[in-house]
Amino acid sequence: MLLEPIEVLPADAIGGVHFIAIGGSGMSGVAKLYHDLGVSVAGSDREESKYFKKLTEIGIKTYLGHNAEQLGDAETVVISSAIREDNPELAAARANGLRVWHRSSALAALMIGRRCVAIAGTHGKTTTTGMTAVMLSAAGSDPSYVIGGPLSDTGFSSKLGSGDVFVVEADESDGSFLQYPTEIAVITNIEADHLVNWGTPQAYAEGFYRFATQDHVKAVVINIDDPGSKVLAERLRNEGRKVIGYGQAADAEVRFSNLQVKGIYSIAELSYGSESGELTLQVPGWHNMSNACAAYASGRLLGLSHKQAVAALATFQGTLRRFQLITHAAGVRLYDDYAHHPTEIEAALSAARKATQAGNSETGFDGRL
Incomplete structure (x- = not known):
């Protein structure tokens, strides 16, 4: 429903x-x-x-x-x-x-009077929300936030900050993301899911259009590497709405290139307008660099400088159960990841292969999540 x-x-x-x-x-x-x-x-x-x-x-x-x-x-x-x-x-x-x-109404009540950054998408919401919250915190903005999973360094998924920004993971599965007074709408990707509620892929995609065009929305940050969200980005641009596209695409406003994965670290060149420089993350994988671009774009819209945003993103240590290192013993590293959709599993396995480099990797799947 x-x-x-x-x-x-x-x-x-x-x-x-x-x-x-x-x-x-x-x-x-x-x-x-x-x-x-x-x-x-x-x-x-x-x-x-x-x-x-x-x-x-x-x-x-x-x-x-x-x-x-x-x-x-x-x-x-x-x-x-x-x-x-x-x-x-x-x-x-x-x-x-x-x-x-x-729950979404109770959360919306907490946002009254604050600038809401709502992060939606079929995949990557939790990590992108965590990155945005950590970035703003490290830059001194002291945001409030609610994430779908606890941060690795604090063990908590929420905080009531003294600043005027509220960052929220916005769940599309039941339409909850339409409840929030969103100022900056972030869309990580759109791939048909939760059709037991939405009915059809077309209705699911249209839900993201509603999310991006609510009365409070001033800007949409959207992944234009993803086919589903790229279609929406073009539609929004044609309506004259403010859109910041991100990704590896040549026409992305926030663009990353020359990606390298060295163990658990991801390193890439990040550019926005006339500004560019190296961004180093403490989490592996192209998908995490893409998520970081979304967080970066949100930070810039909220007034952070390029230098502030890049330095703050480098402090992000991950969220629990998102390629989380459980133990490292006898030369073997054990990671836990919540990925359960084929696209998410593919991204997690790609990150694992890059992280192990020349070593071997084995995978087990727990159907209980």
Whole structure:
């Protein structure tokens, strides 16, 4: 089912909040921000995940299992698309007339009054969002952010910053990305997916057009190496909208070339207008250099200089489960990657081959993700 945007109140005006499935990688980040804002937060989940434990450790009241009594004095209940109507907490919330918001609405409420950079696309959202958040943080902007997976260096996927920028991973699977007051819309690629909700590849692609043409959008940063997003970029340009294309293509405004992968490092020449220079990343693969171009373009639109953006991107150490180094012993390196779509798996394997260079690489696939 696709969601349609709703009007939301500011996050500090909705009373106590109860999160159903609080231990999920996406939900936990939003719950932490409400807690950091000073809102009374509680939540439940059926399993004690590592995210669930972290929330418990910082003082959030958490419950294992779902029970209507656990709603307490909450005025707002936050759910994900995976929560069924027969969930006892959700059923009780509706019966008692409580405010029920989807996770995306709760997140949109946190963005009110801030400049929103929303990063969407079939693949690469988490890494690109992480890169953008780390870049802005390292450059001194102190952004707020919510990422689909924790940063490798902090172990957290969200932060409430003092700056005026909010960076968010914008999920297209259920239409959530249309809820946010987006100023800079980033699109990493468009390849038909989640058709159980969208119905057809054409409808899926049209969803990205809606995302890119919302009232708040001032600029679209888009990958023109990808066939699907290149078509959208041309459509937007023909309508006179502000578009910054990125990639290896000769006509990309933000362009990378001469890519080298040396172990876990990626090195390329990055150019934008009359400015150019070397960009070194601590993550391997052409796809990560492409993601970095999207982050760079967003940074420039927000006022960073070329030098600031390049230096800040070099500090990014990755996100958990995105080509994450688990251990290195006896000359063998073990990586974990969340890739599960054929295009994502191909990119991860390409990075692995480059990272191992002359060595051998073996791959195992866990269908449980």
